[in-house]
Every structure is written in C-alpha cells, then in structure tokens.
Amino acid sequence: MDSTPQPDYPVLNEDIKADVAIIGGGITGIAAAYMLNGHGVKTAIIEADRILQGTTGHTTAKITSQHGLIYNKIKSTISEELAKQYADANETAIHTIQKIAQENGIDCDFVPQSAYIYTLQNQYVEQISDETTAASSLGIKAHFVEEIPLPIPIKAAVRFDGQAQFHPRKFLIPLAEKLVQNGCQIYQQSRIVDLEEENGKYVLTTNRKKRITAEKVIIASHYPFYNKPGMYFARIYTERSYVIAIRAKEEFPGGMYISAEDPARSLRNQMAEDGELIIIGGEHHKTGQSDNTEKHYLALAEFADGIFTLEDIPYRWSTQDCMTLDDLPYVGHFTSDTPNLYVATGYGKWGMTNSIAAAMILRDLIIKGSSPWQDAYSPSRKTISAQVKNFVVENLNVAENLIKGKLSSGERDADIKPGEAKIIVIDGRRAGAYRDENGTLHVVNTTCTHMGCELNWNQAEKSWDCPCHGSRFTYEGDIIEGPAVRPLDVHNDVNTIEKLIKEDF
Numbered sequence: 224m225d226s227t228p229q230p231d232y233p234v235l236n237e238d239i240k241a242d243v244a245i246i247g248g249g250i251t252g253i254a255a256a257y258m259l260n261g262h263g264v265k266t267a268i269i270e271a272d273r274i275l276q277g278t279t280g281h282t283t284a285k286i287t288s289q290h291g292l293i294y295n296k297i298k299s300t301i302s303e304e305l306a307k308q309y310a311d312a313n314e315t316a317i318h319t320i321q322k323i324a325q326e327n328g329i330d331c332d333f334v335p336q337s338a339y340i341y342t343l344q345n346q347y348v349e350q351i352s353d354e355t356t357a358a359s360s361l362g363i364k365a366h367f368v369e370e371i372p373l374p375i376p377i378k379a380a381v382r383f384d385g386q387a388q389f390h391p392r393k394f395l396i397p398l399a400e401k402l403v404q405n406g407c408q409i410y411q412q413s414r415i416v417d418l419e420e421e422n423g424k425y426v427l428t429t430n431r432k433k434r435i436t437a438e439k440v441i442i443a444s445h446y447p448f449y450n451k452p453g454m455y456f457a458r459i460y461t462e463r464s465y466v467i468a469i470r471a472k473e474e475f476p477g478g479m480y481i482s483a484e485d486p487a488r489s490l491r492n493q494m495a496e497d498g499e500l501i502i503i504g505g506e507h508h509k510t511g512q513s514d515n516t517e518k519h520y521l522a523l524a525e526f527a528d529g530i531f532t533l534e535d536i537p538y539r540w541s542t543q544d545c546m547t548l549d550d551l552p553y554v555g556h557f558t559s560d561t562p563n564l565y566v567a568t569g570y571g572k573w574g575m576t577n578s579i580a581a582a583m584i585l586r587d588l589i590i591k592g593s594s595p596w597q598d599a600y601s602p603s604r605k606t607i608s609a610q611v612k613n614f615v616v617e618n619l620n621v622a623e624n625l626i627k628g629k630l631s632s633g634e635r636d637a638d639i640k641p642g643e644a645k646i647i648v649i650d651g652r653r654a655g656a657y658r659d660e661n662g663t664l665h666v667v668n669t670t671c672t673h674m675g676c677e678l679n680w681n682q683a684e685k686s687w688d689c690p691c692h693g694s695r696f697t698y699e700g701d702i703i704e705g706p707a708v709r710p711l712d713v714h715n716d717v718n719t720i721e722k723l724i725k726e727d728f
Contacts, residue, residue, distance in 0.1 A: 224276065224280050224392065225538070226390070226392075226393075226495060226496070227390075227392040227393060227396060228396070229273065230273065230274055230275065230396055230399060230400075230411075232270075232273075232274065232399075232403075232409045232410060232411045233410060233411070234410060234411065234412050234413055234431070235269060235410040235413040235429055235431070235433045235435070236431070236433065237433060238433055238434045238435070238436070239267060239408065239433075239434075239435050239436075240435070240436045240437070241265050241266055241267035241408065241435060241436075241437045241438075242259075242264045242265040242266065242437065242438050242439065243256075243259055243264055243265070243266045243267075243437060243438065243439045243440070243441060243589065244266075244267050244269065244425065244427055244435045244437035244439075244440045244441070245266055245267065245268045245269070245440075245441045245443055246269055246415050246427070246440065246441065246442050246443060246444045246448075247268075247269075247270065247271075247441075247442070247443035247444040247445065248268050248269075248270030248273075248274030248275065248399075248409065248411065249274070249275060249277055249278060249279040249443065249445065249578070250275070250279045250391060250395060250574065250575070250578040250579070251443040251567045251574075251578040251581050251582060252268050252270075252274075252441070252443040253268065253274070253275075253395050253398055253399050253402065254395075254398075254578060254579055254581075254582035255441055255443065255567070255581070255582040255585050255586065256268055256402050256407050257323070257398055257401075257402060257582070258582050258583060258585075258586040259585075259586055259589065259590075260402060260405050260406070260407055262586070262590050264589070264590075265406060265407075266402075266407050266408070267407070267408040267409075267410070267435060267437070268402075268407065268408070268409045268410070269410050269413050269415055269427065269429070269435060270409070270410065270411050270412075270413065271412070271413065271414035271415070271444070271702070271705070272411070272412065273411050273412065274395075274399060274409065274411060275391070275392050275395050275396065275399075277445060277704060278445055278542055278543060278544070278574060279391055279392070279395070279574070279578075280391075280392060281466075281540055281541070281542035282391060282542065282574060282575065283466060283489055283491060283502055283504050284388055284389055284390065284391050284491075284493075284575060285338065285386070285388055285479050285489075285491060285573075285575060286316070286317050286320055286333075286386060286387040286388060286389055286575050286576055287313075287317070287338040287383060287386040287387070287479065287573070287575075287576060288310060288313035288314045288316075288317065288363055288383065288386070288576060289338040289340060289358075289381075289383040289386065289481075290313070290550075290571065290572075290573040291340065291481070291483075291572075292340065292350055292351070292354045292483060293309075293354075293550060294306050294309075294310060294354060294357040294358045294361060294363075295350070295353045295354045295356070295357035295358075296550070297309060297550075297551070298357050298360075300549075301549065301551075301606045302606070304598070305551075305598060305599040305606065306357070306361055306599075307361050307362075308595065308596045308598060308599035308600075309551065309596070309599045309600075310358070310361040310362060310363055311361075311362070311595070311596065312576075312577075312580035312583070312584070312596040312599070312600070313573075313576040313577065313580055314362070314363060314385075315580065315583070316575075316576035316577070316578075316579035316580045316583075317385065317386060317387055317576060319579050319583070320333070320387070320389065320394065320575075320576075320579055321333055321387065323394075323398070324389075324394060327397065327398065327401060329393070329394055329397045329398065330393065331389045331390050331391075331393040331394035332388075332389050332390040332393060332493070332494065333387055333388075333389040333394075334387060334388050334389070335385070335386070335387050336386055336387055336388050336477065336478055336479050336491070337382050337383065337384050337386060337477075337478050337479070338382070338383045338386040338478070338479045338480075338481075339368075339371050339380045339381070339382050339383075339478055339479065339480045339481070340354070340380060340381050340480075340481055340482070340483050341371055341373075341375065341377045341379070341380035341480060341481075341482060341483065342377060342378050342379055342380070342482065342483040342484060343375070343376070343377060343378060343482070343484065344378060344483075344484055345378055347378070347379070347483040347484060348378050348379040350483065351367065351379045351380065351381050351483060352367055352379070354381050355367040355381045358381070358383065363383060364383060364384040364385050365381055365382070365383050365384075366381065366382045366384070367379065367380075367381055368380050368381070368382050371478070371480065372476035372477060372478055373476060373478075373480060373490065373530065374530060375530065386479065388479060388491055388493075389575075390493070391575065413429045413430070413431065413433070414429060414430045414702070414708060415427050415428070415429060415435075415444075415448065415708070416428055416429065416430050416708040416709070418440065418449050421436075424436055424437065424438060425437050425438075425439070425440045425563065425564065427440065430708070438563060439563040439564070439565065439589060440563070440564050440565065441565045441566070441567065441585055442557065442564070442565065442566045442567070442568075443566075443567045443568075443581075444705060444706075445543075445545060445568065445704065445705070446459060446461065446545050446568060446692070446693055446704070446705055446706045447459075447557075447566055447568055447706060448705045448706045448707075448708050449557075450674075450706075452557065452558045452560075452561065453557050453558050453566070453602065455553070455566070455568070455602075456673075456674065456692050456706065458547065458548050459545050459546065459547060459553075459568065459569055459692075460509060460545075460546050460692075460693070461509065461510040461543050461544065461545055461546065461692065461693025462507045462508065462509055462510065462543070462544050462546055462572075463507065463508060463509075463510050463513070463516075463541050463542070463543050463544075463688075464504060464505060464506060464507040464541065464542060464544065464572065465504065465505065465506040465507075465519040465520055465523060465539070465540075465541045466502060466503065466504040466523070466538075466539065466540050466541065466542065467502075467503050467504075467520060467523045467524060467527065467536050467538070467539045468493070468500040468501070468502050468503075468536070468537060468538035468539070469500065469501050469503060469524075469527050469531065469533055469534075469535065469536050469537075470498065470499070470500065470501075470533075470534045470535040470536075470537065471501055471527075471531035471532055471533060471534060472531070472532035472534060473531050473532060474499065475490075475491075475492035475499060475501050477492070478491075479491040482505075486505050486506050486507065486522070487504075487505045487507070488503065488504075488505045488523075488526055489502075489503065489504040489505055490502065490503050490504075500537070500538070501527070501531065503523050503526065503527050504523070505522075505523060505526075506519035506520075506522055506523060507572075509690065510543060510688050510689065510690065510693040510695070511678065511679045511681070511688035511689050511690030511691075511693070512679070512690045513681075515682065516541070516681050516682050516683035516684065517682055517683050519541075519683070520539050520683065524536060541683065541684060543693060543695075543704060544570065544571055544572045544574070545568050545569045545570065545571075545693075546569065546571055547569035547571070549606065550571060551569075551599060551600065551604075552567070552568065552569040552570050552571070552577050552581065552600055553566060553567070553568050553569045553600070553601075553602035554566070554567045554568075554577075554580075554581040554584050554585065554600035554601075554602070555584060555585075555588060555594075555597055555600055555601045555602055555603070556588070556601075556602065556603065557602065558602070558603065559603045565585055565588065565589070566602060567581040567582075567585065580596065580600070581600070583596075584596055584597060584600055639656055639657070639658045639664065640658065641658050641659065641660050641661075641662055642658070642659070642660055643657070643658060644656060644657035644658075644680040644682070644685075644698065645680075646669065646680075647666075649666070649714060652668070653668075653669050653670070653677060654666050654667065654668060654669060654714060655667050655668075655669040655678065655680065655687055655698075657680075657685070657698040659698070665698045665699055665713075666713070666714035667687065667696070667698070667699070667700040667711040667712065667713055667714065668700075668711050668712040668713075668714070669687060669711070670711075671689040671691070671692070671694050671707060672694075672707045672708070672709040672710070672711060673689065673691075673692055673694045673705070673706050673707040673708075674691065674692060676689050676690060676691035676692070677690075678690075678696065678711075681695070685697075685698055686698070686703055687711070689707070692706055693706070694706055694707035696710065696711050699713070700712070700713045
C-alpha cells in the first residue's frame with residue numbers, strides 16, 4: 224500500500240441496479256467483475272472500506288499452487304478427483320494472472336519463481352516425499368530436493384516449478400480502472416448491512432440506506448456477513464498471521480519458501496524503490512486469542528536474524544485468513560437452494576491463486592451454469608461431512624470464548640497508561656478502555672455486534688478483536704473487518720469514567 228496510490232471511487236449515494244452485485248472490492252471481487260465484464264454482464268462492486276486495502280493489501284502475494292502439504296491430504300482423505308480439480312484450478316490461475324497482465328499492459332512486478340516447502344525435522348521428510356509424488360501425479364511440476372538456495376540446513380524439500388510472485392495492488396488498481404471504463408460501477412465506504420429477496424431479485428442495503436437491486440449477488444467480503452442460510456459462521460474460523468519486511472546485507476537468492484513445521488516460516492523478496500526487501504511471515508493464531516500479539520513480530524525478527532545480517536525492519540503488518548473445515552475454499556452457490564446467490568471465502572492462506580480460480584468458477588456458474596472445478600470448491604460438497612470432528616472442535620472453541628468473555632470481570636487496578644488498554648466494568652457491564660498517546664481515553668462496549676462474543680485487546684494493532692468469528696474494531700469502535708456490520712457502542716461520558724478510574728473502582 225505504501226508503494227501504490229489510493230484508488231478514488233465514490234460512496235454510493237443513490238439507489239442503483241445491476242445484473243450482478245459484488246460485495247467486496249478485494250482481488251476476488253475485482254477479478255470476478257473483470258471476467259463477467261468480458262461476457263457483457265453489468266456489474267457493481269460495493270466495498271465497505273476502500274478497495275484492495277483488506278487482505279489483498281496485506282498478502283505476501285505468492286502466486287502458487289503449493290498450499291502447504293495439501294495434495295496428498297486431499298487424495299488420501301477426500302478423493303483423487305477433487306485433488307485434481309484443485310490442482311488444475313490453481314495452476315490455471317497462475318497463467319491467468321500473467322495473461323491478464325500481458326493483455327492489459329499491466330506492470331505488476333510479475334516474476335516467475337520456484338516455490339519450496341522445506342523441513343528442518345526428520346519427521347516431515349516422508350510427508351514431503353509423499354507430497355512430491357501426489358503433486359506430480361496431478362500434473363504439477365514437483366521435485367524432491369535435499370538442498371534449497373537459502374542458507375538453511377534442511378532435511379528435505381519439495382520444489383514446485385512454474386510458480387510466480389507479483390504486486391497485487393499494481394495488478395488490480397489498473398484492472399479496476401479498466402473495469403470502470405467498460406461500465407462497471409465501483410463504490411467505496413459503502414458497507415452492505417442487509418440482503419433480502421424481493422420479487423425474485425436481491426436488494427442490498429448500505430449503511431447509508433441506499434439500495435442496490437440485482438439479479439444475482441456474489442458475496443466476496445472475505446468472511447461472509449450474511450448469516451441467515453448456510454451457517455458459515457459455524458464452519459469458518461479466522462486466523463491472524465504476521466509479516467515483517469526486512470533489509471539485509473545479503474542478497475536474497477530467489478525462490479519462495481515455507482516451512483512444513485509449525486509455526487510456519489514463509490520467505491520471498493520484493494523489489495522496492497530504494498532496494499530489495501525480504502518478506503518473512505508466519506506466527507499464526509486464532510483471531511482474538513493471543514495474549515501478546517507483539518511477541519509474534521519479535522519471533523519473526525529473531526528468525527530473520529538467524530539467516531541474514533539484519534540491517535532494518537521498515538515494515539511490519541498482520542493479516543487475517545478464513546479457514547475451512549477441510550482446507551478447501553467455499554466457492555459457488557451460497558446454499559444448494561440459492562441459485563442466484565454466490566459466495567467465495569475460506570482460501571486459507573492461499574488467496575492469490577484461489578481468488579482467481581474463484582472468479583473463474585463464479586463466471587462459469589453464472590454464464591454457463593457449471594464449472595469443471597465446482598465440486599472441489601462447492602460450499603455444499605458432501606465431503607465436508609467427513610470433517611465433523613473439526614466442526615465440533617471449532618465450535619467448542621467459539622462457545623468457550625463466548626462463555627469465558629461473559630464471565631470475565633474487569634480490572635480492579637484500572638490505571639490505564641498512554642498506549643495501554645484494559646477491560647473495565649461500568650454499571651456492572653464489561654467495557655474496553657484505551658488511552659491514546661495524547662492521553663485521551665476511548666471507551667467502547669466490548670460485545671461484538673456480530674453474534675455477541677466478547678472482544679479481546681490486540682496490542683500490536685491497537686484493535687478490539689473477536690475470538691469467535693474474527694470481527695475487528697478500532698479503539699474508537701469503528702469496524703476494521705467483518706463479519707460485523709455495525710460499529711461498537713461508544714461510552715461518551717469519559718469524564719465520569721476517568722473519575723471512576725481515579726477512585727480505583
């Protein structure tokens with residue numbers, strides 16, 4: 224985001240109509256609009272914040288079909304047919320990104336690379352060997368190797384050839400401009416808060432009470448905000464992971480890397496105006512469920528310092544991913560009985576190729592009625608039932624955090640220093656208090672407006688995060704990311720609260 228301009232699109236201030244309304248202005252929404260536009264479909268993209276500023280703007284941007292040790296898992300626990308569909312979809316996505324960039328004259332730092340999964344532990348060697356065999360059998364150029372270009376003493380690795388990296392905003396900002404030139408409507412800072420069927424069409428309502436009437440709707444808002452059918456909140460969970468961009472004395476040797484063991488370590492480079500950056504990611508946890516978010520950045524810096532001569536860390540950020548029960552995304556009809564309502568979510572940590580694959584699947588479903596990859600991605604796929612254990616585990620975790628939050632008491636010692644936040648109790652109710660660097664106190668109701676879970680403080684990002692479904696809010700109560708569609712209630716009587724704090728209630 225620091226190396227690209229901020230796209231300027233209007234707020235939706237009038238009622239509009241479209242053939243297909245797309246909720247979400249990230250890579251999925253823009254790619255889907257681009258592909259539908261090629262078939263003469265009138266689309267409108269409605270973004271709650273600003274386009275390409277959410278997960279798409281915080282990715283490590285590996286364009287790869289290598290999604291951890293996934294292919295042998297799909298083959299052995301689901302089916303070879305669905306493994307083949309998933310491999311074909313993601314391999315096709317790599318070439319599709321390159322083709323779109325070339326056809327539209329877009330310079331987006333697209334660089335062909337090999338992608339590696341490596342291990343430092345003997346226990347993963349057999350898994351890496353099995354993954355190499357499985358991926359090769361599905362048509363991927365996969366090779367078992369015992370060394371990688373990085374100065375890391377590995378035990379084994381699998382190398383996927385024909386992969387790539389790029390700059391997603393440099394790719395998508397020009398693509399959005401071309402969409403508008405071809406008749407697509409893009410609106411920013413227009414959050415969809417309601418979706419209803421009226422007279423065989425869908426009517427979307429924004430936070431400013433404006434309406435979009437559409438024949439078909441695609442929910443590409445990362446985590447689906449729409450709760451009524453589908454029960455997505457019960458079969459998606461969110462994880463945060465962390466990234467630092469470093470400058471090092473050594474030149475990066477090329478390639479893209481991720482470790483097989485946990486916590487994962489991911490590496491690639493990116494050229495910037497003032498030289499090379501090395502991007503290092505990892506350190507995942509369920510959103511709102513880390514007691515000290517700062518420690519994750521420190522762990523990544525320690526890892527980097529063990530490989531490179533670390534000179535500077537000019538950037539750091541975190542991002543959020545939607546995880547599914549069986550590690551395959553949910554792309555297609557929202558439910559089996561909603562033929563004109565579609566969804567795309569649950570890419571795990573592999574949104575670049577999966578988002579392009581999703582756009583192609585959605586285009587085919589809307590234009591042709593079917594897609595060659597629809598079974599692997601279908602939100603209603605029967606194979607999900609095999610993951611009932613994961614379903615129970617994740618929902619027990621949600622219930623545990625819901626109950627724990629309701630039972631937790633406020634701080635007895637409520638002295639709050641600048642840059643610090645605490646849970647306090649006001650009139651017997653839980654509240655979150657944060658004092659900014661200027662000494663101003665900000666107090667919000669910490670009950671998530673999505674489904675009532677109690678929020679936890681994220682010190683690294685200065686946000687209130689939901690441990691149940693991943694909604695995040697600023698310390699002033701505004702939504703950072705959904706599925707919540709309403710901001711937090713704010714306690715405005717700060718003077719009275721300050722008095723209570725001084726009395727050490």
